[in-house]
Amino acid sequence: MTEVIDLGEFGEEFRRNPHPVYAGLRERGPVHLVRLPEPEEHHVTWLIVGYEEARAALADPRLAKDGGKIGVTFLDEELIGKYLLSADPPQHTRLRGLITRSFTMRRVEELRPRVQQITDELLDAMLPLGRADLVESLSYPLPITVICELLGVPDMDRAEFRKLSTEAVAPSSSGSEYDAFVRLAEYLGDLIEDKRCAGPSSDLLSDLIRTTAEDGDRLSPQELRGMAFILLIAGHETTVNLLTSGVHALLTHPDQLAALRADMTLLDGAIEEMLRYEGPVENGTFRFAAESLDIAGTHVVKGDAVMVGLTAADRDAGRFPAPDRFDIRRDSRGHLAFGHGIHYCLGAPLARLEARTAIRTLLERAPGLALDGPPGDWLPGMLMRGMRSLPVRW
Template sequence: MEPIDLGEYGDELRRNPHAVYARLRERGPVHRVRPPGSDKDYESWLVVGYEEARAALADPRLAKDGSRIGLTFLDEDLIGRHLLATDPPHHTRLRGLVARAFTMRRVERLRPRVQQITDDLLDEMLPAGRADLIGSLAYPLPITVICELLGVPEMDRDEFRKLSTEVVAPTSSQSEYDAVVRLAGYLTELIEDKRCAGPADDLLSDLIRATAEDGDRLSAQELRGMAYLLLIAGHETTVNLIGNGVLALLTHPGQLAALRADMGLLDGAIEEMLRYEGPVETATFRYATEPLEIAGTRIGQGEHVMIGLTAAQRDGARYAEPDRFDIRRDPRGHLAFGHGIHYCLGAPLARLEGRTAIGTLLRRAPALTLDGPPGEWLPGLLMRGVRILPVRW
C-alpha cells in the first residue's frame, strides 16, 4: 500500500485537520501515512474512525513501551520512564503508586484555590479591555495550579512555557533536545531538594514518600519521569481546553448566548468542547507487538500506530452532524482524554480548571468577543491549540 504523505496537505492540516480527516474517513478508518516533517522512508498507520480508535486505545497488542520493539527515545533516556511509555505490569505498578497520592479528594481540595487563581488573573486582565486569552488566562492558570500542586517553587514561567511547548510541539530536533535536557536537570535538582527538606504537603513530596503494601516505592528516575509527565501534561492540555473552548463559543454566537442564558449547561458544554476541538490531536505512538488487524487492515509486528483523537471525534458514524458545535449534545464517550488503561490521570483536574476558567470568564466579561483572528495553530500532530487568542470585552 502506497502511504499517504500528510505533508502534501500543507498548512491545511494544521489550520483545519477536520476536513483532511473527513476525506480520509471516506476512504476507510485506517491508513498508511507519512507524517509531516518525517523522514521520507518513515511510515506509520493512522486510525481515523471512532470505533476503531476506541478499540485501538484499549488493545494490549498495541504497546506504549517502544523498547518492546527495540526503540529508544530522547525523553526516556534523559528523563526516565513514565506512564505514557510503559505497559503492564510496569504501568500498573506506576499508576498504583501515583494514585495513592493523586486522589480525587486532593483534586477536590484544589477547587477554592483554582477559583482564587482564576479571579486574580481576571482582576489583572479585565481592566485593560482586551488581551491575549492564552497568555492572560489559559496558560497561567494551569501552570500555576500544577506548580503549586507539585510543590515547584516560583519559577520563570515564561521560560518554562517555552521549554514545555518545545517538547510537545518542537520546532526542530535540536531545540527539542535542549528543552528536554534543561527540564531533566531542573527536575533532578528539585527532587533532591525535596528529599533533603523532609516532609511537605505537596504531590511531589507525597510521591517521594508513596509506598505500596509490599514496600515498593518510586525510584529517583521514576520520580523524575512522573514529575516531567505531570508538569507537561498537567498544563499543556488544559491550556488548549480553555483556549479551544472559548474560541468555539466565540465563533458560535448562538451557543454562547444559550450558555449565558443557562449556566447550568456548562458541564455539558465543556464535554462538547472536548469533543469538538479537543486539546490532543493524536495520541502518542503505539507499537504492534504482534501482527493484528484493525478494521480489516493488517498491521505488521513492530509497526507504528497513531490514533487520531481529533479525527475520531468528528466521525459521523458516532456523532450526528459531527462538525456542528452543540452544547446540548450528549458527547459521552468522547476520546479527548483517551480510553483504557492509559486514560488521562489528570482528567478531573483539567475539567475543574476548564469549568472554573470558562464559567468565571463568561460571568465577569458579558461582552466578551474576538478581537481579531486567532494566532497560528500549534505545529505537529500531537497538540491541538492556538498560540494566541485575542479577545476584548
C-alpha cells in the same frame, strides 16, 4: 503495496484545520498508512481515524506503548526516564498504582477554592485592560499555577518554562526538542533532590517521594523524574489548549454562547462538547504492534507504529451525528479527548475543574467578550492541538 499518504502535502492548512483531511480519509476507510509532516522527521505510521477502531485500539494490549519491546527508544525516555505514557503492564500498573495513592479525587476537589481564587486574581488583572491575549492572561497562567502549587514546584521563570514545555510537546525542530528535554531533565532532577533533602511537605511531589506500597515498592529516582515530567507537562499543556479552543469555539458560535449565558446549567455539557469538537490532544503518542494483528481489515505487522487519531475519531459521524457542528446540548459522552482504557488521562478531573471554573467566571465577568482579531498560529506537530494566542476584547 499499501499506499502511503503524505500528510505534509496538505500544507499549512492541514495544521490550521485538519478536520477535512481526516474526514476524507474516513470516507476511504478507518485505517491508513501515512507519512507525518514536519517536524515529525517524516515518520511513517498507521493512523486510525474511525471512532470505533480508535476506541478499540486504545484498549488493545497488542498495541504496546513501550517501544523497547521492538527495539525503539525515544528522546524523552532517554533523557527524562520511564513514565506512564511509555509503559505497559505490569510496569504501567505498578507506576499508576503508586501515583493514584497520592493523586486522588479528594485532593483534586480540595483544589476548587484555590482554582477559583487564581482565576479571580487573573481576571482582576486582565479585565481593566479592555483587551488581551487570552492565552497569556488566563489560559496559560491558571493551569501552570495550579499544577506547580499541587506538585510543590517553586516559582520559576514561567516564560522560560513555557518555552521548554511547548518545545517538548510541540517541537519546532529536532534540535530545539533535544535542548528542551535536556534542560527539563536537569531541572526536574534538581527539583526532586531538593525536595528529598528538604524533608516532609504536603505537596504531591513530596508525597510521591515518600509513597511506599504495601509490599515496600517505591518510585526510583528516574521514575520520579518521569512522573514529575508527565504531571507537570501534561498537567498544564492540555488545559491551556482546552481553555483557549473552548472559548474560541464559543466566540465563533454566537448562538451557542448565548444559550450558555442564558443557562449556566449547560456548562458541564459545553465543556464535554469543547473536548469533542476541538480536543487538546490531536493524536495519541505512538503505539507499536507487539504482534501482527488486524485492525478493521488492515494487516498491521509486528513492529509497525500505530497512531490513534483522537481528533479524527471525535469527528466521526458514525458516532457523533453532524460532527462538524458545535452543539453544547449534544450528548458528547464517550469522546476520546482524554483517551480510553488503562492510559485514560489521570488528570481529567483536574482539567474539567479548571475549565468549568475559568470559563464560567470569564463569561460572568466579561459579558461583552468577543474576538479581537484572528487567533495565532496553531502548534506544530501531530500531538497537541492548540493556538499560540487568542486576542479577545470585552
